[in-house]
Amino acid sequence: MVDSSLQHAELAAALIAVSDQRCEDYLVGVTVQRNSGSSTLSVVADALGTVGGLASEAAAANAFAASSLFVNNTSKTLNANVFGGRDFAIIYDAVKRGRDAERRVLLDRGMNGDFDALGRNQVLAEIYPYDLDCGISYGLSRISAAVAAS
Numbered sequence: 001m002v003d004s005s006l007q008h009a010e011l012a013a014a015l016i017a018v019s020d021q022r023c024e025d026y027l028v029g030v031t032v033q034r035n036s037g038s039s040t041l042s043v044v045a046d047a048l049g050t051v052g053g054l055a056s057e058a059a060a061a062n063a064f065a066a067s068s069l070f071v072n073n074t075s076k077t078l079n080a081n082v083f084g085g086r087d088f089a090i091i092y093d094a095v096k097r098g099r100d101a102e103r104r105v106l107l108d109r110g111m112n113g114d115f116d117a118l119g120r121n122q123v124l125a126e127i128y129p130y131d132l133d134c135g136i137s138y139g140l141s142r143i144s145a146a147v148a149a150s
Contacts, residue, residue, distance in 0.1 A: 008123050009110035015127040016103055023099065023134035027092055030136070091139035098142040102130050 106127065109115065115123050132138075 008115040008118060008120075009113075011120060011123050012106060012110040012115055012127055015124065016106060016130065019127065019131040019134075020099070020103070022131070023095070026134055027095060031088060031092070090143065091136055094139040094142040094146070095134060098138065099130070099133060102133060106130060 109126075115126065118126065
């Protein structure tokens with residue numbers, strides 16, 4: 001005979017582990033894309049600024065300088081709008097801390113038998129909100145909550 005409560009606790013733990021891996025993969029991907037995008041925009045801005053400095057006609061020089069400024073401002077705007085003006089390392093840390101606290105609660109519930117009377121789909125429904133709590137918006141909301149609480 002199989003202990004169904006153990007199965008439900010194990011199912012919850014497995015779903016949490018898969019969610020943690022997916023979240024980590026997502027956050028690493030965002031980090032790589034952000035760094036790559038920032039580097040590309042920086043190189044383009046530097047190149048345009050250099051060409052503008054070397055251009056012989058004033059109109060051409062001004063056009064390249066303006067393009068360089070536009071690219072730099074695009075990078076700043078993306079950081080301000082997408083990342084809420086926060087350094088991504090702070091957002092990443094906020095996501096990790098928030099998920100750590102939620103994970104402990106869910107695993108404790110599993111060990112305390114809170115999932116015993118639930119079917120598998122109900123266990124999945126209990127874990128699903130945890131799976132959604134990953135990303136830039138979640139990190140920014142955690143930061144806002146911490147600032148408001150202080």
